[in-house]
Every structure is written in structure tokens, then in C-alpha cells.
Amino acid sequence: xxxxxxxxxxxxxxxxxxxxxxxxxxxxxxxxxxxxxxxxxxxxxxxxxxxxxxxxxxxxxxxxxxxxxxxxxxxxxxxxxxxxxxxxxxxxxxxxxxxxxxxxxxxxxxxxxxxxxxxxxxxxxxxxxxxxxxxxxxxxxxxxxxxxxxxxxxxxxxxxxxxxxxxxxxxxxxxxxxxxxxxxxxxxxxxxxxxxxxxxxxxxxxxxxxxxxxxxxxxxxxxxxxxxxxxxxxxxxxxxxxxxxxxxxxxxxxxxxxxxxxxxxxxxxxxxxxxxxxxxxxxxxxxxxxxxxxxxxxxxxxxxxxxxxx
Amino acid sequence: xxxxxxxxxxxxxxxxxxxxxxxxxxxxxxxxxxxxxxxxxxxxxxxxxxxxxxxxxxxxxxxxxxxxxxxxxxxxxxxxxxxxxxxxxxxxxxxxxxxxxxxxxxxxxxxxxxxxxxxxxxxxxxxxxxxxxxxxxxxxxxxxxxxxxxxxxxxxxxxxxxxxxxxxxxxxxxxxxxxxxxxxxxxxxxxxxxxxxxxxxxxxxxxxxxxxxxxxxxxxxxxxxxxxxxxxxxxxxxxxxxxxxxxxxxxxxxxxxxxxxxxxxxxxxxxxxxxxxxxxxxxxxxxxxxxxxxxxxxxxxxxxxxxxxxxxxxxxxxxxxxxxxxxxxxx
Numbered sequence: 001x002x003x004x005x006x007x008x009x010x011x012x013x014x015x016x017x018x019x020x021x022x023x024x025x026x027x028x029x030x031x032x033x034x035x036x037x038x039x040x041x042x043x044x045x046x047x048x049x050x051x052x053x054x055x056x057x058x059x060x061x062x063x064x065x066x067x068x069x070x071x072x073x074x075x076x077x078x079x080x081x082x083x084x085x086x087x088x089x090x091x092x093x094x095x096x097x098x099x100x101x102x103x104x105x106x107x108x109x110x111x112x113x114x115x116x117x118x119x120x121x122x123x124x125x126x127x128x129x130x131x132x133x134x135x136x137x138x139x140x141x142x143x144x145x146x147x148x149x150x151x152x153x154x155x156x157x158x159x160x161x162x163x164x165x166x167x168x169x170x171x172x173x174x175x176x177x178x179x180x181x182x183x184x185x186x187x188x189x190x191x192x193x194x195x196x197x198x199x200x201x202x203x204x205x206x207x208x209x210x211x212x213x214x215x216x217x218x219x220x221x222x223x224x225x226x227x228x229x230x231x232x233x234x235x236x237x238x239x240x241x242x243x244x245x246x247x248x249x250x251x252x253x254x255x256x257x258x259x260x261x262x263x264x265x266x267x268x269x270x271x272x273x274x275x276x277x278x279x280x281x282x283x284x285x286x287x288x289x290x291x292x293x294x295x296x297x298x299x300x301x302x303x304x305x306x307x308x309x310x
Numbered sequence: 311x312x313x314x315x316x317x318x319x320x321x322x323x324x325x326x327x328x329x330x331x332x333x334x335x336x337x338x339x340x341x342x343x344x345x346x347x348x349x350x351x352x353x354x355x356x357x358x359x360x361x362x363x364x365x366x367x368x369x370x371x372x373x374x375x376x377x378x379x380x381x382x383x384x385x386x387x388x389x390x391x392x393x394x395x396x397x398x399x400x401x402x403x404x405x406x407x408x409x410x411x412x413x414x415x416x417x418x419x420x421x422x423x424x425x426x427x428x429x430x431x432x433x434x435x436x437x438x439x440x441x442x443x444x445x446x447x448x449x450x451x452x453x454x455x456x457x458x459x460x461x462x463x464x465x466x467x468x469x470x471x472x473x474x475x476x477x478x479x480x481x482x483x484x485x486x487x488x489x490x491x492x493x494x495x496x497x498x499x500x501x502x503x504x505x506x507x508x509x510x511x512x513x514x515x516x517x518x519x520x521x522x523x524x525x526x527x528x529x530x531x532x533x534x535x536x537x538x539x540x541x542x543x544x545x546x547x548x549x550x551x552x553x554x555x556x557x558x559x560x561x562x563x564x565x566x567x568x569x570x571x572x573x574x575x576x577x578x579x580x581x582x583x584x585x586x587x588x589x590x591x592x593x594x595x596x597x598x599x600x601x602x603x604x605x606x607x608x609x610x611x612x613x614x615x616x617x618x619x620x621x622x623x624x625x626x627x628x629x630x631x632x633x634x635x636x637x638x639x640x641x
Contacts, residue, residue: 146325148566149618153573154610155329158336161595161603182566235456239570242458243577247592261460265581270467270479278468282461290456297452297524306531 036302043298049291053284057108060101068098068255079276088276091267099255100280106256107238107288110172114237117176119230122183127214129184130191137188144181144188152178153243160249168251171244175237183229190222224303228296235292242285257281311626318622322615329611333604334384338377393608394601396594404605407590412609414482415586417503419575422510423564430518431560435553437519438526447519454516459574463509463581470505477505480583506582510575521563525556558629565621568614 037043066072071093079088079096087096129140156174160166194200195218203213219226244250245258248266264270264278349364368374375383387394393404437447454462471479478484483498529535529552538548579588587606594602 142321142324145321146328149322149325149569149615150329151569151572151610151614153569153576154607155332157591157595158333158603158607161598162336239456239458240573243460243573246458246460246577247580248595258458261458261464265464270464270472273472275468278461278464282458282464285461286453286457290452293452293456
């Protein structure tokens with residue numbers, strides 16, 4: 001079967017996806033990680049941006065407790081220096097900052113839950129397929145390929161359009177359930193390369209169960225890779241949820257960054273020139289996802305000595 | 311080679327079957343009855359009239375038959391290319407509505423995909439391991455690839471369309487024009503096409519540039535490059551080999567990204583009210599036109615599967631190893 005496996009596309013060929021690096025099972029100490037992390041400009045900048053955004057998402061709705069869906073002041077007010085009106089108001093006089101902070105919360109929630117779920121499914125499928133091989137691998141591989149080829153947004157659109165009430169949780173679960181295939185494939189390839197190593201054979205000889213070998217021997221040896229996969233899934237989930245929101249199939253009765261853009265377009269913010277309505281949510285998404293991607297590259301350089309600055 | 315394509319075809323057929331089945335299952339087994347949804351829109355009907363109408367709808371959609379028969383009927387009409395009639399399009403056949411929208415979507419997607427792939431790969435390859443270029447291309451690439459398609463579209467529309475008035479804001483062509491083969495109409499068509507194209511192109515460009523840049527760096531660090539360097543090969547030659555090897559994952563990357571790209575074009579069309587599949591889909595959702603929705607869904611699936619197949623063929627042409635032993639790809 002190996003020749004068939006090899007004709008499959010490389011999972012790491014996704015733009016910005018981490019490349020296979022499971023060849024060095026040497027355990028790194030935490031000190032070494034910190035040493036390089038604190039010297040990686042990419043990692044630090046990305047971490048800084050993410051912390052600021054997380055701060056806004058957590059503290060924003062606490063400090064500024066205005067209801068994002070209630071009229072707060074005059075409609076269509078451009079941003080001013082007055083406290084409480086930094087971001088201006090929407091067509092309906094809703095506070096844009098309140099919407100932004102609450103939307104950012106939903107964005108992180110969807111990313112964390114959707115990306116986390118996708119990572120879990122990807123790991124379960126990838127580890128099982130890679131470790132077991134044979135027919136299990138064949139079947140799981142077919143499943144992965146099928147979900148991989150289906151344009152998931154189209155599926156989400158069809159499903160969401162039939163549901164009248166949708167929550168952020170529902171959205172996150174659906175995004176998570178459809179965005180795992182490339183991760184499964186990547187993890188499977190990694191597991192495959194580790195499976196025939198001596199230390200795995202030794203673990204098998206000691207009579208440990210398969211899942212214990214996976215959790216205790218295989219996963220720790222690719223922990224950096226798994227973490228980077230999660231970061232990419234996190235970013236992907238945010239973008240996917242934003243597209244879904246933008247089509248008008250986002251959470252009902254809640255607020256999200258994609259929904260802000262949907263509302264802005266629906267109520268002609270473009271032709272009315274209310275730029276402060278649709279610019280902040282886009283920057284929020286862009287900064288979050290961009291910081292995640294850059295962090296990923298930074299981590300790649302930290303974990304993989306070959307890639308550090310020339 | 312036959313084995314390779316045989317497997318691919320099997321996967322695609324299976325995918326299509328599963329996707330179409332999902333499409334069939336959803337309206338029947340989702341909470342919330344589509345007929346009830348249609349009934350909710352009818353106001354002021356007597357109870358007898360309402361039951362008659364429910365019966366009529368059930369009969370119209372074939373929902374009064376046993377479930378297995380419904381499934382077979384669905385496939386029979388699907389294979390005849392009959393996707394039902396659109397409510398939004400006033401009873402127009404769904405296939406017709408889709409076919410009218412397809413040229414616009416393809417006119418956006420094909421140039422945007424090909425040009426961004428070419429330009430992104432060239433720039434990414436140039437940037438790799440060249441400090442000054444890398445420090446500009448890399449951040450720009452990451453910002454672009456992290457940008458939601460619709461937002462870049464909105465920003466372009468606001469700056470180029472609303473503020474500077476360079477390009478028209480929405481539609482496929484001016485409202486005052488009839489589709490004819492005249493110079494005036496064609497330039498108008500291009501002017502309307504420009505902004506959706508640009509926003510798709512830019513986001514994709516960022517992704518390809520970064521992907522290529524990273525791949526080249528990995529290739530330049532690999533053993534064969536080191537060996538070539540050790541032999542004293544000129545830098546240009548090493549880079550050429552690295553580029554060729556980095557190209558293959560970028561081709562498969564294109565196949566992997568197709569779903570995301572299609573999704574991007576859908577939302578971009580919505581921003582610009584560009585009369586392609588995306589806008590049709592948006593209207594189908596707004597007017598709860600389930601036949602149209604299902605038809606578009608199936609159409610997108612078929613399109614993505616076809617595109618995947620084309621990428622497979624290109625891969626075989628580009629990578630000689632797939633032709634000889636069918637074992638290229640990860641070597």
C-alpha cells in the first residue's frame with residue numbers, strides 16, 4: 001500500500017502549513033524552548049498581538065458593558081475621541097466598539113472550539129490510521145479524502161440554512177467537524193514515519209496497549225507539530241466561521257465579527273460611507289489569524305534549528 | 311497509472327454520492343420542516359385551504375412517497391440533469407438559473423486562481439533566503455492570506471469604488487446596458503469584473519507566496535541541495551532544482567485549497583453583487599429557495615471534483631515519477 005500512500009498530496013503543502021519534522025525524537029527541555037522563543041521576533045510579535053486581542057475580547061465587554069444590539073446614541077456617528085464612542089455607531093445607533101469586543105469574543109470561541117475539535121478528530125483519525133495501517137488505514141484514508149474534497153462551506157451553508165436558530169456553539173462544532181481532514185493526513189504521515197522506530201518496537205514488546213503507545217510514545221515525539229497543526233486549524237476555523245456569518249448564516253441573536261460585516265453590507269454601509277462599521281471587524285479577524293500564522297512560523301523556527309535565521 | 315486514476319475516480323464518485331445523499335437527507339431529516347417554512351409565508355388561508363396546500367407541496371416535492379422511493383426518484387431526476395424549479399426565479403428551472411450564473415463565476419475564478427498561483431510562486435521563490443525581499447514579502451503575504459476575502463472586497467469597494475470612483479461598485483455590467491458584443495459593453499464588463507478579481511487575486515497571492523517561500527527554504531536545507539553546494543554548483547542551479555521540487559506540493563496545495571477558494575469567490579461575489587453562483591446562492595438563502603440551494607450545492611461539488619481531477623492530471627504530467635512508478639509526491 002505504501003506506493004499508493006506516496007501518491008497522496010503532501011498535507012504540508014497548504015500555504016504556511018508546517019512541514020514534516022518528526023525525524024528528531026530528541027526531547028527538548030523547556031529551558032531550550034524558552035531560550036529560542038524569547039529570541040524569535042516573529043513569535044514575540046505574534047504573541048503580543050494575540051494577547052492584546054484576547055485582552056479586548058475578555059475585558060472589552062466587561063469594561064464597556066453596553067448591549068451590542070441596543071441603540072446607544074445617534075445613528076451613523078463617526079468615531080470620535082469621546083469615551084464611549086471610540087468606534088462610532090452603526091446605522092441603527094448601536095455601539096460599534098461593543099459589537100467589536102463581543103464579536104471578538106465569539107471569534108476566539110469559534111476558533112478555539114472549532115480548531116480544537118478539528119485537532120482532536122484529526123489526531124484520532126491520523127494516529128489510528130498511521131499506527132494501525134492496513135485496512136483501518138485504507139478506510140480512514142478514504143473517509144479523509146471524501147471530506148477533504150467536499151467544499152465544506154457549501155455543506156455548512158446547506159445545513160445552516162435549514163436551521164432557524166443557530167448558536168455560536170453549533171457553528172464552532174460544525175466548523176470543527178468539517179475542517180479536520182488535512183490535519184488527519186499530516187498526523188497520519190508523521191505517525192507512519194515514527195511507527196517503525198526502535199523505541200516503538202520496544203514499547204510494543206513491553207506489551208503496552210496501542211492507544212497507550214500512541215499517547216505516551218508517538219504523540220510526545222511530535223508534540224510541537226501537533227501544536228502547530230492546532231494553531232493553523234484555529235486560524236482556519238475563524239476564517240471559515242467569518243465566511244458563514246457573512247452569508248447571513250451566523251449565530252442568530254448573537255454578535256460576531258462576520259455578522260458585523262454582514263449587517264454593514266446589508267444596510268448599505270458602503271454607499272453611505274460608514275467605513276467604521278466594517279473596517280474594525282475585518283482588522284480584528286486579519287490581526288487574529290495573521291498573528292496565529294506568524295506565530296506558527298516562529299514556532300517552526302524555534303523547534304526546527306535548520307530554519308533559524310541564516 | 312491506471313491504478314492511480316482508478317483510485318482517484320473511485321474517491322470522486324464516492325464523494326459525489328455522499329455529497330448528493332447529504333443534499334437529499336438534509337431537508338428530510340433536519341429539525342424544521344421546509345414545507346412548514348413555506349406555509350408560514352402564506353397569510354390568511356382557511357384551515358381547509360392550508361391542508362390542501364400542504365398536500366400540494368408534499369406532492370410537488372414528492373415528499374408523500376415512501377422514503378426509499380424518494381431516494382431513487384431523486385437520483386433518477388438528478389441523472390437527467392433535472393434539479394427542480396426555483397421559487398426565487400419564478401419557477402425557472404434550477405439548471406437554467408445556475409447556467410446563467412456560471413460564466414461570471416468562472417470568469418472570476420479561473421484567471422484569479424491561475425494568475426495568483428503563478429505570481430505568488432514566482433514572488434515566493436524570489437523571496438526565499440533573500441533577506442531584504444523576505445522581510446517585505448513575508449509580512450505582506452501573511453497579512454493577505456489572513457484577510458477574509460469579503461473584507462478585502464469591502465475595502466477595495468470602499469476605496470476604489472466609493473471614494474475614488476475608479477470602478478463601479480456592484481453588478482456584472484451597468485444597469486443601463488444590454489448584453490451585446492459591442493466595445494462599450496465589453497469595457498463595462500471588464501470594469502465591473504476588476505474589483506472582485508483583484509480581491510480574490512490578492513488574498514490567494516499571499517497564500518501562494520508564503521507557501522512557496524517556505525517550501526524553497528526547506529528544499530534549500532535538504533540533503534541534495536547541500537550536496538550540490540558542496541560540489542560547488544552555482545547558486546542559481548541549486549535554486550532551480552529547489553524550485554522544481556517545491557512546485558509539486560504547490561500543485562497539490564492548489565487541489566487542497568480549492569474548497570476554500572470557491573468559498574472565497576462566493577462571498578466576494580456577494581460583496582459586489584456580482585451575478586455569479588455566489589450571489590445566486592445568497593438570494594436562494596434569503597428567499598429560502600431550497601431547490602435552488604440544493605442545485606447550487608451539487609453544482610459546486612461537481613465543479614470542485616472536476617477541478618481536482620484536472621489537478622491530478624496536471625500532477626502526472628509535471629511529476630515524471632508518477633508516470634513511471636506512480637510513487638511521486640513525497641519523495
